[in-house]
Amino acid sequence: MPEEMRCRVCASAGLVDMGPCAAPAGAQWTDADGRLFRCPECALGQRHPIPSEQALIAMYRETSDEEMAYPYEDNAAWSLARALLRGRFAHHTGVAVLDIGCHTGAFLAGLPAEWNRHGIESARGPMNIAREQHGVILIGERIETIEQGWAGKFDAVTMFDVVEHLPDPSAGLAAAARLLKPGGTLMISSSDLDAWTWRWLGSGHWYLQTPQHLSVISKKFLDYVARRESLKMSDFHAIPHRRADIATRYGEAIRAFYWGMRSRGGIWRIPHRVLPSLPGLGHLRHMQSVPWTMTLKDHFLASYHR
Ligand SMILES: [Zn+2]
Structure with missing residues (x-):
């Protein structure tokens, strides 16, 4: 580890080297493909090195429009988020929701029909499906480049499996929180670095086989962001990515x-x-490679209130 390496969120030194990132089945990876480090201060799990910003933008534009191969109810984050949002906004009218990284708009499509659905997406095929089939109003391609006029406009903002793609999840969460009305809810799902599969498999976890997964967070990191950005964390649920028997x-x-x-x-x-x-x-x-533990509770759904 180079002497000067510092946490890319809080700039702390003393990052803990957790080892080489798991390579996809059959691939040979070197340190250039990334090692996972954990910050002792803010707790961010971070891949180093990471692809350039331009390379990442190009990858996301090419994301295919294939839907996930399992139903809405089996998507633990979606179904729990929908239940929580319905409960919270049961007696409100004109509820405005923004899904960051909305893909084809499938999560938004499952919300009450009278709610206003907005999305952020950069992949061409999925954008068209979101707009044309699910009536999603797309307000931009990336959280980093949303117009200031959208600040304070949403009752709920959701980020499903998004923060792991951000080099600095703290900045992304702060930007998302700024889009909330006072009293609004920001919901986040991702893999949980403190879950047992991560403790057991470390940097060999399947999640890191995806080169675009740059950051792995946890409740400790969300607490750090809450302190830094004056947000209040209202709940944290351990969930699987997919419900199964x-x-x-x-x-x-x-x-x-x-x-x-x-x-x-x-x-x-x-x-x-x-x-x-x-x-x-x-x-x-x-077995030839690390198993995909999609049905174990190593993800989370958490909410911030503004
Ligand atoms: Zn840090």
Whole structure:
């Protein structure tokens, strides 16, 4: 680690090197593809180095318009956010919602029809679907370049799986909070650096196989931003990315546990050898890369109030 490396949010020195970012299955990555560091001060998990801003903008413009392959109700962040927003704004009229990184507008489409739906999106195909099929008013391509006139205009702003794409999530959250009316709600979902899969797998977590995932946050980081930006965190829910039955969750937990033992060695060699010989677990021997723990509770949905 270079001597002068500092946290890109709070500029603290003494970043903790958590190791090389997990490479996608079959790929060979070097340190140039990124290592994960954790800041002892603001708790931000941060990839270094990261792609240039221009490279990132180009990648996002090319995002395809494929919808997620599972239903709205199985998207834990969407369904919980919708329930919380419906409860909060049950007796309000003219509710204005902004979804940052709205993709095709599928989350907004599930909200009450009388609410005003706005979005921020930069990918061409998804933008057209959001506008034409779901009646979403697109107010810009990126949170960084939204016109000042939108400040204080929204009852609710949502950011699902967005902050991990920001080099400085603190600045992104502050910019999103400025768009809220007084008393408005900002909802954020992302992966939780303090969840057990992260503690167990560290920088080998599947989340980092995506080179555009630059930041991994947690409640500690959200608390830091709340203090810095004078926001109030009103709730924090541990959620999975996708809801699933217990058998699916159990299968993912076993694979994550097995993969973590495999990368540890030492005393862990013993259970690592024994586990695949148990009934129904022989498949573990064939694992080639870190499992995607989409159904384990290693994400969160949190809300700030302004
Ligand atoms: Zn920091």
